Amino acid sequence: MGGTQIKRTFYLGLVNVVRNSFVSFSVIFVMTVSLFIVGFSLLFGQVMNDVTEELRDKVDVTAYFVTDTPEGQIFAFRDRLEELSQVQEVLYVSQEIALEEYRKRHENDPDILHGLDILEDNPFRARLSIRAQQSGDFESIVRFLQNEDILSDNPTTVIDKIDFYQNRQVIMRLASVVGTASLLTRVIIALLIFISCIIVFNIIRLIIYLSREEIKVMRLIGAEDWYIRVPFLVSGGIYGFVGSILATVFLYPISYWLSPAVERFFEGQGLFSYYVSEFFMLVLILTVLGVFVGIFSSYLSTQRYLDD
Amino acid sequence: MSIVSFDGATKYYGDTVAAQDVSFEIDGGELVTLVGHSGSGKSTLFKLILGEEGVYSGVVCRGGVDIAGMSKRELIEHRRKTGVIFQDFRLLPRKTVYENISFAMEALGYDEKQIENDVPYVLDLVDLRHKVWAFSQELSGGEQQRVAIARAIVNQPELLLADEPTGNLDPVNAHEVINILKQINKLGTTVILATHDQSVVKKIKKRVITLVNGEVALDDSKGKYIL
Numbered sequence: 001m002g003g004t005q006i007k008r009t010f011y012l013g014l015v016n017v018v019r020n021s022f023v024s025f026s027v028i029f030v031m032t033v034s035l036f037i038v039g040f041s042l043l044f045g046q047v048m049n050d051v052t053e054e055l056r057d058k059v060d061v062t063a064y065f066v067t068d069t070p071e072g073q074i075f076a077f078r079d080r081l082e083e084l085s086q087v088q089e090v091l092y093v094s095q096e097i098a099l100e101e102y103r104k105r106h107e108n109d110p111d112i113l114h115g116l117d118i119l120e121d122n123p124f125r126a127r128l129s130i131r132a133q134q135s136g137d138f139e140s141i142v143r144f145l146q147n148e149d150i151l152s153d154n155p156t157t158v159i160d161k162i163d164f165y166q167n168r169q170v171i172m173r174l175a176s177v178v179g180t181a182s183l184l185t186r187v188i189i190a191l192l193i194f195i196s197c198i199i200v201f202n203i204i205r206l207i208i209y210l211s212r213e214e215i216k217v218m219r220l221i222g223a224e225d226w227y228i229r230v231p232f233l234v235s236g237g238i239y240g241f242v243g244s245i246l247a248t249v250f251l252y253p254i255s256y257w258l259s260p261a262v263e264r265f266f267e268g269q270g271l272f273s274y275y276v277s278e279f280f281m282l283v284l285i286l287t288v289l290g291v292f293v294g295i296f297s298s299y300l301s302t303q304r305y306l307d308d
Numbered sequence: 309m310s311i312v313s314f315d316g317a318t319k320y321y322g323d324t325v326a327a328q329d330v331s332f333e334i335d336g337g338e339l340v341t342l343v344g345h346s347g348s349g350k351s352t353l354f355k356l357i358l359g360e361e362g363v364y365s366g367v368v369c370r371g372g373v374d375i376a377g378m379s380k381r382e383l384i385e386h387r388r389k390t391g392v393i394f395q396d397f398r399l400l401p402r403k404t405v406y407e408n409i410s411f412a413m414e415a416l417g418y419d420e421k422q423i424e425n426d427v428p429y430v431l432d433l434v435d436l437r438h439k440v441w442a443f444s445q446e447l448s449g450g451e452q453q454r455v456a457i458a459r460a461i462v463n464q465p466e467l468l469l470a471d472e473p474t475g476n477l478d479p480v481n482a483h484e485v486i487n488i489l490k491q492i493n494k495l496g497t498t499v500i501l502a503t504h505d506q507s508v509v510k511k512i513k514k515r516v517i518t519l520v521n522g523e524v525a526l527d528d529s530k531g532k533y534i535l
Contacts, residue, residue: 004417004419004420005414005417015402016402019402020402213398214400216398217398218411218415220358220360220392221388221392221415221459221463222385222386222387222388222389222390222415223384223416224384224415
């Protein structure tokens with residue numbers, strides 16, 4: 001295939017799109033709607049991801065230490081915990097910081113603050129907040145915490161309370177809901193992408209069906225398969241490209257409009273902030289997907305008319 | 309050597325006989341008319357020559373080569389050396405007259421200069437130079453058929469198949485088309501013309517092969533036929 005021939009086939013593809021304007025408009029419309037759904041799903045999926053991440057972060061096991069446990073002993077315990085493969089992060093909160101946090105939380109409640117002032121000692125205990133790698137790891141972390149005599153240099157009890165048992169049911173249920181929601185979001189996105197591809201494929205197939213006589217004539221005059229096929233591939237690619245650009249453009253007002261509601265509902269970032277921060281990635285994904293689906297659908301649709 | 313030959317070619321569409329034991333040879337430079345009623349098998353013979361359909365039995369050859377045994381590349385080459393004119397013109401609707409003709413050359417890889425030379429030349433032959441930028445839907449039936457002829461001859465084929473080229477035309481346009489085909493034949497191209505129109509056969513006065521129910525009923529070099 002020479003340069004002139006390549007130029008000709010690309011030109012033919014472009015001319016097909018322009019001259020066949022009503023059909024092109026229909027395909028681009030379907031392509032835009034499909035890619036819009038995909039783009040919206042991706043943005044919404046990002047919101048869901050962050051919500052699940054945030055929920056996951058809120059799930060932890062907290063070990064409260066007996067009041068006079070020396071800090072060095074707590075640090076040693078923390079180091080041992082951090083070595084566990086199931087542990088993602090261990091956060092130490094001293095008695096003083098716990099008190100400070102409490103004061104800050106109730107700074108508008110003079111009765112509580114007054115009550116604290118009356119007390120001579122700090123009533124709060126030092127604690128370690130432990131985050132697991134996965135929700136299923138909590139059990140083994142709790143078993144570790146119960147086995148306090150692993151601290152060989154101090155066999156006495158230092159852990160006063162483990163609040164995992166108190167919150168266990170809620171934590172486990174939450175972990176399960178979070179996992180399911182995340183999985184469901186991914187499945188829905190995959191399904192929407194699949195359905196969009198099928199719709200686009202069928203409309204392109206229909207268009208090429210309408211051009212079957214043209215293909216037949218081209219074959220009868222002795223045109224090679226690639227010469228017949230490439231203009232259709234080019235047209236398919238153009239449909240995908242224009243559709244992806246339009247879908248990205250339409251996502252702007254829609255995500256902006258829906259953003260406050262999403263923010264309120266999920267108490268996190270809205271759709272629009274993801275649209276802005278992930279703009280180039282979004283354009284890239286939609287363009288690659290649109291162009292690929294357009295070209296691939298055209299390839300498959302022309303095949304049946306080129307087979308002998 | 310004959311340019312096209314049929315040797316006992318038989319073709320069925322389901323239980324219907326489209327061609328039955330057809331045998332004849334056409335030499336280079338001939339102008340042959342296939343005559344017969346609708347359904348007599350004229351178009352089927354063209355499809356067999358173009359390799360659009362395969363024979364049930366027998367052999368159809370182009371230049372001594374069995375068409376059914378041709379590779380894809382050989383078939384493409386064979387089609388490139390064969391011009392086709394259809395009764396329903398089969399022009400590409402979204403292309404201009406110029407593009408309908410030039411695309412046949414582009415598909416075969418001719419360079420722009422040659423295309424710019426040859427397209428006006430064939431448009432002159434069919435007297436359509438003034439319609440060069442018109443779209444095919446904007447032309448009359450006769451004009452469309454002349455564009456189809458121009459497309460078929462622009463690559464200077466050795467063989468030209470004209471399937472009922474006057475079928476959709478009024479007598480004046482039909483007469484013009486026949487004259488163009490005779491002129492093309494005079495320039496050395498072998499022309500096979502299929503028709504059911506007796507006036508066309510009478511005008512040509514060359515070899516006529518009469519088909520009846522898919523069989524060759526008469527093959528007469530002086531233009532006799534049975535209808």
